[in-house]
Amino acid sequence: MKNLFFAIASSALLFSCNPSGSKGTQNSWQADMKKDSSFQLVKDMATNTIKSGFNAGDGYGEVWIRDYNTFINLATQVHPHEQIKDQLLIFLKLQGPDGNIADGFVKKASLKNGTSDYYTITNVLAPDYAGHKNTVETDQETSLIQAVYKYVNASQDTSFLSTKVGNSSVKDKMENALQFLMNERYNKTYGLLWGATTVDWGDVQPEHDWGVHLDENSHIALDIYDNAMFLIALDNYIELVPEKASQWKPIRDEIATNTMKHLWDEKNQKFIPHIYINGSPFSSDFDENQIYYHGGTAIAIEANLLSKEQIKTALDKMVKNVKDSGAATIGLTIYPTYPAGSFKNKGMYPYGYQNGGDWTWFGGRMIQQLVKNGYEKEAYEQMKPMLDRVIKNKGFYEWYTKDNKPEGSGTFRGEAGVLFDAISLLEKSQG
Template identity: 45%
Template sequence: MKLILPAFISLSLFFGLNVNAQVNNRAALAKTILADSRLDTIQARALKLLSGFSAGTSYNEVWIRDFNTFIKGSLQAHPKEEVKNNLLMFFKIQGEDGNIVDGVVDSAKANVGYKYRYSPLLRGWAAHKNTVETDQESSLVQAVKKYIDVTGDKSILTEVIGGKTVLERMEDAFVYLQKDRWSKQYGLVTGATTIDWGDVQSESGWGVAINDKTKWTIDIYDNAMFVKALHDFEAMKPKGYKEKQNWALVAVNTTKNVRRYLWDKPTLKYIPHIYLNGSPFSPDFNEKEILYTGGSVCAIIAGFNTPAEVKEINRQMVAAAAKENHGTIGITVYPPYPAKQYPNMQPYNYQNGGDWTWFGGRMIAPLVDYGYVNEAYAELSPMLDRALANKGFFEWYDVQTGAPKGSGDFRGEAGVLYEAIRILKQWAAKN
């Protein structure tokens, strides 16, 4: 006689077996991650490189956008006071209007074509600001949050610099963005036309400074960085601290406007730009076909997307990388801008379709957070192999040839890989 189980028992058994299978799969993946010697090798090499604070061998400056991405590794390689002092330099040379510089450098080495800034609060140092970017203020606030997360040292917030606390100066930075880099029409942060998270504007000439040809725009990267910084500030501020504005509300409204104006529902991707004073590109050029990977990753980190959207964004990034022989999810944009559209940067060069682990590696943590650990491990793997094969951390890579490019000891890549591996190991240890 055939035994027929009641439906609810059959379903219970089915789901029970399914859960067990998932647990076993997680355990197997965890063991594989923990046994992967590449992870230990890369982390050890990263910590060795993070003995310094400048961006890499090609740079003398300490850049805040870079430092923000390797500060957690720096705190494993340096006493916390040394790391703290490097952060405080950016507040000591902050503009009167609240703006934050890109980089600080020994004044004896201030010999690039920048317009340098000096301050009696930071003697012996010079600084400069890339005016086409709008991520310096956000990067500094995020870096302070990471410093506190690792050290537990909240005294940095009440450090007094030029009569103001660091907390007050962070708010000044937000106020600057709302006064100098803000579109009232869209309720979003503005900047010059650059490629995704890039720092070189489209028009020919000195690409890092606003000029009479600059086309003002709104993009996802600047706004994602801003909202993440606002969230970090809210998480850091002491109980009872009286804010200059309701920054939590600013974060909510900015998020709503990102979803309203920058997220394209039919294609499930972020549009490259909203132009405020005309586009620099030909009328027949469809910029919306280009996938912005770095800004999309930052958007996910800022909490703009649902789990299903994260999965789709990742699928698009993997698909773009697969179209080139040596591509990873770090490919800046895909396809790259044609030469005639972006005279300041050739296709597949630097930020115009170059492959940057510095940004691709940032996707690993959110993938793990959303439960896509298989994808995280698989997508990190070619970045690890590349670093090992080239015996170093390079600024970017040519997706057509696989050749390493730019700075040979790029601390941004080292820091991002260090953190991605830490997150994966942490997950594996729990599973």
């Protein structure tokens, strides 16, 4: 199983299997990297950003689990562990009776009269907080499990798994979250999880002006991101709670097999965007399979679904997409984009937001996977423009336009977290 925190092999071993270099020979990229001041500068900037809070960024009042999952490693280094645990426990205290996990939470005191039509999730276990759930997604439960795993690995605080949340333990609540996905988001025909039709890892469906809630107009679909996130969460859970392996390992193996059977396009060496359960929301003359999903592919690599050769092919495709689109980095969400008018949400124009915006939040995760799979030189090359724009813009932004202009929330902690982790992995790989 691929462990998110597995120990990086020795430099000698890395160089012996690494196409980027050989033992005893330091290539120019390695020399350049060792002199690269942007590494420490961006790490310092990321540290200060994570020190300043837990909400996703200055455009968001709430703590989001999908964001928290990507900066919890650094948060564990700069915040007291009790604070880290408190944030995780609030998600578990707000967990629904069916096991579902909220997207995010705020303090009720921040709401007018303590109530809101959006923050409707409450629980007597967390009387001061209210949460919300964007139901088009199928990644809140898996993000929570991954975040707990990262905290336990970083802190070695295994006792946290036995902490009581109401009448249940943390590890029991984690299993309840996995069971929710099997009960409520599992398609028996394909043996995979489903969600609403969104762009890659996104949370905006085409049928509505906002587009974050399932309803009778939603088009149900299977995609790589949701299922790869589930695989990572299953691996994490089995490692933390090995006594449950006999129950969940067969499910993990089934999901992995079915993902490659149904979602992998062998001829084109890519994941297909969607398998539709009740029809597509897009025009019948639109060939959606021309689109390459960068983010979902990176998460599939993290889920250990692709071989080393397939990873290199994926990187080559991403680099070509960046060149062909005129974008700045492999954080490019997708290429080509969905046509203008495909989404009622006006922010989802071609190369806008999740429809082809450039997100280091996922590009940085691809960098991590390149390092872990022996492509250090390529990781350095592809990370450099991400670091350069953080320095140029004096901070971390949610996403970037095709011409590399920052957009969305500033102090975007997800970007800070994934870049810090990517830099740290690359530094460690070089000894």
